Amino acid sequence: MTANKTPEHPLQLSGAEMRALGARAMEMVVRHFENNRDEPVACTLPRATTELLLRTPLSEHGTPVNELLDIVARDVFPNSLKTDHPRFYSFVPSPTNFVSVVGDLLTSGHNVFAGHWMAASSAAQVELTVLDWLKELIGFPADGAGIFVSGGSMANLSAIAAARDDRLGGPAADAVVYCSDQTHSSVAKGLRLIGFAPNQRRIVATDDDLRLSIPALEAAIRADLAAGLRPFCVVANAGTTNTGAVDPLGPLAQLCAREGLWLHVDGAYGAAAVITERGRAALAGIELADSVTLDPHKWLFQPYELGCLLVRDAGALRRAFRIEDDDHPDYLVDVVRHVKHDVNFFEYGPQLTRSFKALKLWLSLRAFGLAEFRRAVDVGFDMAEHAERTLRASGAWEVVTPAQMGIVTFRWRDDTKTPQEIDAITSRTVDLMREDGYALVMSTMLRGRPALRLCPINPGTTAAEIDETIARLQRFSAQGNPA
Template sequence: MKQLKAIKNQSPPNTDNRRLELREDQMRRAGYKVIDTIIDHQLSLDQKFPVAIASRNEMDILLEEPMPEDGLSIEKVLDFVDRDILANCDYLAHPKSYSFVPGPGNFVSVLADTLAKGFNIFSGGWATSPAAAEIEIITLNWLLKLFKFPSKKGGGLFTSGGSMANLTAIATARRLRCGDDFSKAVIYMSDQAHSSNIKAIRVLGFKKEQVRIIPTDLEFKMSINKLKNAIARDRLEGHSPFCIIASAGTTNTGAIDPLNEIAAICKAESLWFHIDGAYGAAAILSKKGARQLKGIEKADSLTIDPHKWLYQPYEIGCLLVRDHRWLSKTFMAKAEYLRDIEGNKSEINFYDHGIQLTRCFRALKLYMSIKTFGLKSFRKAISYGVDLAEQLEAHLRMSPNWEVISPASLAVINFRYNPIHTKYSEKELDALNQKISNAIIESRKALLVTTILHEKIVLRMCLINPRTTLKDITDTISECEGYVN
């Protein structure tokens, strides 16, 4: 009887379903199964390996198949996805996922994304989704206030991530500062600036010789003296400086460029001041971060990535600007088929503020998570990450085996194995630390990759996950020491 009941409850294959629909009972069973799978995953995450290792050949063998003409039951598809797809991805929300800028997400935002996708909300224009547009405006206004941007004139939009936010910002700067002719325009950034800025500049049609990479100082911050010299030299040679990109929390070290000094240069030289704060800007919610980020309010445009240190699931980036009209001047393109939904000036059409016409309702997850947890919880979570990196630095400095290469800054720290009582050459140290990283990743116990600072291969941790503990980290450090011999 049990077997017959189980067979009866299985959905039949979807072989002829032109409406692309499931029955109500199928939808409920599948929906509950998906939610249960997500909750089970989150509750057991610390018991899983954070690292997935598989070759292209292994994935082809496991997953590759012809496009099916006939469908399977949704239960079989979900089982396949859970067993063979989800189990073969890195878990960046894992407490021992230390590399890159590992966004841990939160369950409220998962529910928000589910609602936004379930209702299939188009968030491009006011007329089609006035409540969605209003929520985006409200959430952007919260961020404008947080970063002390002009409350009435300021604006922005949510994007897919920091790459698209930076692209949107530089496109706006080019339009407003250069017009149609940008053949002599020059843009400045440090040697620690994020690669997405270079990609954006290339996409926007600038040549390599129009980009000035400014060296950084010993703290990996943009050298102000070298920046001033580069601008002066370009002016003498007949070039047209138009934009400086500063970093508020570099990916490598968490360094913050001298924002106030760069703002003063931009004002004196009539240059656009863009700050890439995709990773670090959210640290303004901590007392230490707020002190370090002074001057961020002077930017013409600011990139923030809520899917990093504001704990949102992928993907959601954000661009803020001092004047919302700058975006519409850059991106508005009148289309005949949109003339009936243009609305008035207060009813913002976000498709006029950026590249995308069709936009998903990204704002809902950030809005719902702030409404649910309150800003105080975000402040505590961010402060915890800043403090955790400093605790790790203290732990490493007490050890005879580890050398701190760049101190804790905005929850990022770089270090390497370099024992006091053993003499290694720089080449040997590079090989040894690469070996440690490779070994810990191959064990799948932690995601800990290397970067290069001052021509040294070093281990880097970014500790923004509020579920990571000091014990998680010290256990990983002990594991690393075990791979030395």
């Protein structure tokens, strides 16, 4: 099959060709789902190798598409970290589900423009419906608003843009935002991108449990007010990427209400856990926030890229991303005239052209039902708690932070070694584990020292796999001080 030549029109395939190509591609995906567990969890090639494998000149002439799929299957997909693998325990895993994969195919195949109502009324209705579900799960008022974006970075950036517009009316050199030393880097990046200087961000200390310290925050706000500055926003964590720690959301909401500050909760990783009993308890107070980031492509089992921002005050979100009447592009005059009172997502986020992002989430939530998603999230809690029990029972490990929100951190325990020697063992264990290839386990820095970190939120992960992973970590760490 040559995908790029048909007798009549450019870039078209016949029905038979499309079916054959689609069947082949679908077979590749189904095989990935079926065999994932038995495939290597991670492979990273050096640049010199990828150049040899994949660099070609752009040709005037087409290549049979089946040959290209062979290249993709052989040289592209295997050479990655498989974030959807049942033994991928690093960073934030992204296990998916096949129904959502089909949702992505349909989204792409129909290429719906979901930027305004006229273009995609029913798609907008689907997105509004899913946003309402998420608002209800979080405990937000029904008249709040939200938007699906590419991920947590874009949701956090959009949240602080809305907070700034709402509380300050625009850029202000004397404005100050507060976050903790555990806050995700996307917040600092977002602040910088929308024009905040580094000295407008206060990094507030955390307590022993790596939760934002309220006394430290109060002291920082008092000092800034005394210096004539304008505190306007607190960014809290609902499941830090490092340890799963949840900041004291209820007390933070009270403090913010008292001081007139916007409370943004970065629940990119953890907010989805609100659908479970353990998550609901850990996230108490999230419903009081002004805005929440929740990434379905993290703990709601959606393929990339699906992030979401929920905002209590719909008007605040719309005002921040509105286009003034005079600024509308001329070619959108009919759209604006006709759909002024409908929901146009280009007025709720940074993009004009955007895809029908929520279809896959709508499809999978409806197909499986919420109870099945709850069961899937619960596996993450169970596996992290199982890991913590196993680590403690062995006596070989110091649990640095207990299992919380699906994450546990730990390091080798050996009273004859110095902290520096233990740290070297931690780093060496990560390297040996990567070479071994059974599971992907990395470290993170906690209070200036490395600690091993397990984030076993893939609903396919088994307790036996956790046990085997810990057994191997133990073997590698026991090999002694590498220094």
